[in-house]
Amino acid sequence: MIRPLIICPMSMDDIADARRIERQSFAQTWKHKDFELAFDNGHSAIAAYIPGPCLENVLVAYAFCRRKYPRFKIVNFAVDPAHRRSGIGAAMIRRIANEALRDQCDEIIVTVREKNLVALQFFRAMGLEAGMILRNEYAETPEDAYVMSALPERILEMIEQR
Numbered sequence: 001m002i003r004p005l006i007i008c009p010m011s012m013d014d015i016a017d018a019r020r021i022e023r024q025s026f027a028q029t030w031k032h033k034d035f036e037l038a039f040d041n042g043h044s045a046i047a048a049y050i051p052g053p054c055l056e057n058v059l060v061a062y063a064f065c066r067r068k069y070p071r072f073k074i075v076n077f078a079v080d081p082a083h084r085r086s087g088i089g090a091a092m093i094r095r096i097a098n099e100a101l102r103d104q105c106d107e108i109i110v111t112v113r114e115k116n117l118v119a120l121q122f123f124r125a126m127g128l129e130a131g132m133i134l135r136n137e138y139a140e141t142p143e144d145a146y147v148m149s150a151l152p153e154r155i156l157e158m159i160e161q162r
């Protein structure tokens with residue numbers, strides 16, 4: 001990656017920008033109140049920023065994770081479509097793996113829709129493996145989901161090798 005990328009806790013002031021990325025990324029989206037609720041519930045909210053034209057920080061990715069000891073569950077995660085395939089997703093996953101280790105969680109999990117082939121490929125490339133299948137997981141579409149997981153150390157190792 002060439003441009004400087006800042007990865008740090010997400011601020012509630014970024015919800016509107018995250019909503020824009022969310023709408024471009026998912027058919028069923030988190031609304032403003034869902035983001036607020038995630039902050040209120042103590043989710044780990046991580047953001048990635050790049051410098052904008054006036055050197056202001058522009059949000060390009062966000063992730064929300066819930067600690068369910070001993071698991072660290074990714075519940076929402078997206079990269080701005082204009083900035084995909086440049087390693088931002090991998091940089092976010094590295095941060096998530098480090099937070100999981102810091103919080104003494106020994107497994108990272110994420111539920112991925114069966115038709116979300118890009119996310120399946122992405123998480124596989126990050127070292128997560130598909131385990132349990134959740135049948136008819138979604139109310140709005142007849143779609144199954146895969147529960148993918150990995151040890152945080154395994155993810156860091158995979159990213160290190162890239």
Ligand SMILES: CC(C)(COP(=O)(O)OP(=O)(O)OC[C@H]1O[C@@H](n2cnc3c(N)ncnc32)[C@H](O)[C@@H]1OP(=O)(O)O)[C@@H](O)C(=O)NCCC(=O)NCCS
Binds near residue numbers: 079080087090113118
């Ligand atoms: C999945 C997502 C987060 C990936 O973010 P990203 O910044 O593009 O990912 P990276 O550039 O770090 O990609 C890392 C690796 O993942 C894999 N990958 C990522 N996008 C891929 C694609 N479109 N096709 C195939 N493999 C892909 C590749 O192995 C890639 O490495 P490479 O570019 O060296 O080949 C992004 O596509 C996204 O936001 N999708 C919509 C939201 C979503 O589905 N979120 C997950 C919900 S469970």
